[in-house]
Amino acid sequence: MKIMTTLGFSALLLFAISCGQSNSNDNGGALGGNLADRSYVAPGEHDEFYGFISGGFSGQLAVYGLPSGRLFKVIPVYSVDAEKAYGFNEETKPMLNTSFGEIPWDDSHHPDLSQTNGEIDGRWCFINANNTPRIARISLSTFETEEIIELPNSAGNHSSSFVTENTEYIVAGTRFSVPIPQRDMPIDEYKGNFKGAISFIKVDQESGRFDLSFQLKMPGFDYDLAHPGRGPSHGWMFFSTYNTEESNTLMEVNASQNDKDYIAAINWKKAEELIANGDFETVPSEYAHNVWDESTQMATSTIKKEVKMIDASKYPGLVYFLPTPKSPHGCDVDPTGEYIIGSGKLSASMTAHSFTKMIDAIENEKFDGDAYGIPILNYDDVVAGVVKQAGLGPLHTEFDGRGNGYTTFFISSEVVKWKVGTWEVLDRAPTYYSVGHLMIPGGNSQKPYGKYLVALNKITKDRYLPTGPELAQSAQLYDISGDKMELLLDFPTVGEPHYAAGAPADLIKPNQMKLYQLEENNHPYAVKSEKDTKVTRNGNEVHIYMTTIRSHFAPDNIEGIQVGDEVFWHVTNLEQDYDVPHGISMIGAQTSELLIMPGQTETFKWFPKRVGVWPFYCTDFCSALHQEMQGYIRVSPKGSSVPLKWSLDGE
Amino acid sequence: MRKISNILILSALIVGTWSCSNSGSQSSEGSGDGSVVAESSHPLGQASYSDDVSDANILQIAIGSKDHTTLVAGVQATKIEHVLVNAGPLTVFAPTNDAFGLLPEGTLENLLKEENLPTLANIITNHATPGSFTIEGLKKEASKGRKIYMATGNYVEIVVDGDDVTVGGAKILGTVEASNGIVHVVDKIILPE
Numbered sequence: 002m003k004i005m006t007t008l009g010f011s012a013l014l015l016f017a018i019s020c021g022q023s024n025s026n027d028n029g030g031a032l033g034g035n036l037a038d039r040s041y042v043a044p045g046e047h048d049e050f051y052g053f054i055s056g057g058f059s060g061q062l063a064v065y066g067l068p069s070g071r072l073f074k075v076i077p078v079y080s081v082d083a084e085k086a087y088g089f090n091e092e093t094k095p096m097l098n099t100s101f102g103e104i105p106w107d108d109s110h111h112p113d114l115s116q117t118n119g120e121i122d123g124r125w126c127f128i129n130a131n132n133t134p135r136i137a138r139i140s141l142s143t144f145e146t147e148e149i150i151e152l153p154n155s156a157g158n159h160s161s162s163f164v165t166e167n168t169e170y171i172v173a174g175t176r177f178s179v180p181i182p183q184r185d186m187p188i189d190e191y192k193g194n195f196k197g198a199i200s201f202i203k204v205d206q207e208s209g210r211f212d213l214s215f216q217l218k219m220p221g222f223d224y225d226l227a228h229p230g231r232g233p234s235h236g237w238m239f240f241s242t243y244n245t246e247e248s249n250t251l252m253e254v255n256a257s258q259n260d261k262d263y264i265a266a267i268n269w270k271k272a273e274e275l276i277a278n279g280d281f282e283t284v285p286s287e288y289a290h291n292v293w294d295e296s297t298q299m300a301t302s303t304i305k306k307e308v309k310m311i312d313a314s315k316y317p318g319l320v321y322f323l324p325t326p327k328s329p330h331g332c333d334v335d336p337t338g339e340y341i342i343g344s345g346k347l348s349a350s351m352t353a354h355s356f357t358k359m360i361d362a363i364e365n366e367k368f369d370g371d372a373y374g375i376p377i378l379n380y381d382d383v384v385a386g387v388v389k390q391a392g393l394g395p396l397h398t399e400f401d402g403r404g405n406g407y408t409t410f411f412i413s414s415e416v417v418k419w420k421v422g423t424w425e426v427l428d429r430a431p432t433y434y435s436v437g438h439l440m441i442p443g444g445n446s447q448k449p450y451g452k453y454l455v456a457l458n459k460i461t462k463d464r465y466l467p468t469g470p471e472l473a474q475s476a477q478l479y480d481i482s483g484d485k486m487e488l489l490l491d492f493p494t495v496g497e498p499h500y501a502a503g504a505p506a507d508l509i510k511p512n513q514m515k516l517y518q519l520e521e522n523n524h525p526y527a528v529k530s531e532k533d534t535k536v537t538r539n540g541n542e543v544h545i546y547m548t549t550i551r552s553h554f555a556p557d558n559i560e561g562i563q564v565g566d567e568v569f570w571h572v573t574n575l576e577q578d579y580d581v582p583h584g585i586s587m588i589g590a591q592t593s594e595l596l597i598m599p600g601q602t603e604t605f606k607w608f609p610k611r612v613g614v615w616p617f618y619c620t621d622f623c624s625a626l627h628q629e630m631q632g633y634i635r636v637s638p639k640g641s642s643v644p645l646k647w648s649l650d651g652e
Numbered sequence: 653m654r655k656i657s658n659i660l661i662l663s664a665l666i667v668g669t670w671s672c673s674n675s676g677s678q679s680s681e682g683s684g685d686g687s688v689v690a691e692s693s694h695p696l697g698q699a700s701y702s703d704d705v706s707d708a709n710i711l712q713i714a715i716g717s718k719d720h721t722t723l724v725a726g727v728q729a730t731k732i733e734h735v736l737v738n739a740g741p742l743t744v745f746a747p748t749n750d751a752f753g754l755l756p757e758g759t760l761e762n763l764l765k766e767e768n769l770p771t772l773a774n775i776i777t778n779h780a781t782p783g784s785f786t787i788e789g790l791k792k793e794a795s796k797g798r799k800i801y802m803a804t805g806n807y808v809e810i811v812v813d814g815d816d817v818t819v820g821g822a823k824i825l826g827t828v829e830a831s832n833g834i835v836h837v838v839d840k841i842i843l844p845e
Contacts, residue, residue, distance in 0.1 A: 515703055515705045515706065516705055518705075550784075551739065551740055551741040551784065551832065552741055552783070552784075577705075577706065577831060578706045578707055578709070578831035578832065579703055579706045581739060624739040624740055624741055624832075625738070625739065625740060625741070625742075625782055626741060626782060626783060650792070
């Protein structure tokens with residue numbers, strides 16, 4: 002009996018000990034103590050990294066702090082945004098114009114950051130619109146969308162927006178091949194007739210402005226993802242493809258027939274030579290180019306009419322195909338620029354191609370046939386290694402800069418760490434659940450900041466408090482500084498966190514714009530002082546030149562407006578103080594409320610429909626007397642003799 | 653007279669702009685000329701923030717003026733800096749050092765004692781009113797027979813005599829616009845009732 006008790010006691014002891022051990026194993030054996038401490042950023046302290054996480058079907062880009070996971074801003078890019086009147090006020094409406102007219106939302110997928118000498122430089126963030134193909138540039142000084150360019154001949158702009166080593170180009174490949182130029186033809190004549198366009202958008206290094214430099218006309222495959230060469234492979238761009246079967250129906254079966262599809266290696270320096278030599282055709286193509294001008298604080302949209310196109314089949318040395326098993330999705334280049342990783346999403350393994358071997362295979366013509374005149378390199382002569390049986394459904398890979406790769410597996414819901422060069426699996430960590438992309442700050446560059454990894458999950462099921470049928474998607478933060486990955490934090494995201502880019506805060510913080518200088522405001526309807534405010538009428542078109550300052554509008558009493566007028570409210574925020582915006586909203590206005598930063602002018606349109614005296618007020622809690630920041634506007638019947646009159650405190 | 657005071661104010665403003673870039677480190681170090689501020693118990697707040705593009709706020713203007721060192725010391729001692737950098741808008745009637753000098757001998761020293769700080773805070777608060785009142789705005793209030801409502805709850809009379817405007821018996825010597833309101837420099841303390 003006594004013995005039993007002793008045994009029981011020691012069993013209990015053992016249990017307690019092993020329990021402690023298993024806890025420390027869960028934490029990867031780290032001695033760093035409390036997991037919560039390592040993602041905790043104390044009140045008033047700043048995060049170490051910015052995370053730019055796309056909103057997927059929300060069409061926007063959200064800015065988070067890492068490691069805290071705190072959300073700072075949702076930057077409107079491809080979708081109208083009531084919070085900031087983006088796409089509603091007169092200044093930003095042109096940003097959403099396309100050759101199809103205004104598109105009020107889209108699907109934003111892959112943010113990428115500008116680079117200099119292969120390292121991220123904190124100037125701009127780029128992101129693609131998938132549905133109506135476009136690329137946008139976001140200033141990392143204002144955190145506003147400054148430019149959007151549409152891509153003609155493209156459809157389902159998925160393999161974008163990826164930046165070359167010195168931000169020479171943003172590269173964008175079409176997911177859907179289509180007739181080029183578009184024409185009325187039977188769908189089942191796809192094979193051989195549909196083509197895939199890959200766009201190269203030149204970036205002005207001073208202004209950041211885009212120019213659709215040229216497009217490559219490629220065989221009619223689906224172009225899925227892409228990454229640039231770097232270091233020795235700079236000048237090349239790599240695209241994964243699927244549907245090399247060129248099927249046009251029941252793709253889940255018919256596009257999965259070939260044992261191998263390709264990674265297309267494109268020598269874009271060669272393409273530049275061809276353009277310089279005039280080896281291109283000018284193809285009529287309609288596309289919108291929308292630019293927001295910081296000086297006039299207004300966007301303009303210009304429809305362009307043609308594009309330079311190079312037929313990839315006609316020019317040897319421009320494109321080569323690297324056979325890659327089973328519909329590769331992710332196409333990722335390691336920081337040294339030597340290895341190109343293809344993740345066959347139907348394969349259990351990942352393929353690493355060697356850039357050195359690729360060049361050797363090209364030089365020695367180790368070809369295995371061709372596709373539409375484009376040489377297919379012999380698989381065994383380009384492959385460097387295979388990460389075998391790592392998981393199920395490999396999608397995307399990023400690198401830590403210490404010789405390790407990290408790949409997400411959608412089907413087995415995990416991140417797998419493996420060694421570049423030996424291809425051995427080192428560690429695996431579950432995600433919750435069904436991870437898509439992952440992000441390591443600086444991941445698409447020669448210099449990743451390999452401290453944290455963010456996994457971007459599609460499905461959360463039971464992870465948070467439930468919110469009806471529609472649940473938040475999520476990001477999960479792992480500490481990857483040690484041998485084992487450790488899950489630190491799990492935070493919900495806005496929309497679908499499709500992909501992300503990250504950068505050290507110190508790269509971006511010093512360049513922040515704090516306010517718009519009033520004297521540099523060249524908006525055509527700006528007024529710089531209350532004495533210049535006025536209301537003008539030309540026929541039924543009325544312009545109100547209004548100002549805001551704590552805590553009033555000038556003017557705040559307006560008479561002489563008539564039913565049937567088209568009234569433009571041009572409101573200038575006279576404040577020159579950081580973080581003092583004002584808002585304005587007008588009862589019955591169907592276009593917009595405004596949120597106006599210090600020194601900025603914004604405009605909304607209002608169609609008065611009913612006779613009466615109607616109020617307007619400030620919508621941003623600007624000051625202690627915010628609630629007093631209000632005014633009245635008198636609407637008279639059409640043709641009324643009430644004169645146009647405006648005042649503030651009777652003057 | 654008006655011209656001279658404007659020049660003084662202007663130079664004060666220039667000094668203010670310069671000193672505001674230092675104000676962050678000043679407050680975190682807690683040094684400063686023998687001020688009684690107990691920095692360790694004083695959490696960082698809006699007053700510790702400054703940048704190089706915003707217009708100067710009321711506190712920054714006061715700190716930058718060599719004629720307002722007493723007022724600033726009082727504001728810091730009573731820990732009401734954050735009020736003067738808040739979004740406001742506030743109109744502050746800022747007594748000069750000379751104005752404090754008009755108080756009976758020993759009054760100021762007495763007010764700066766720990767136990768009397770609430771009284772000092774009340775006196776200083778009696779120089780601030782919510783809203784932005786320009787000189788023209790004050791004259792207009794006077795012409796309408798209105799009084800100014802101070803943050804202490806006191807109503808104070810405005811008297812216009814030619815070019816001179818007095819508020820609660822204190823004459824306005826000059827005016828500086830602040831990002832979060834208006835500062836009128838005055839020659840006397842406006843004591844609460």
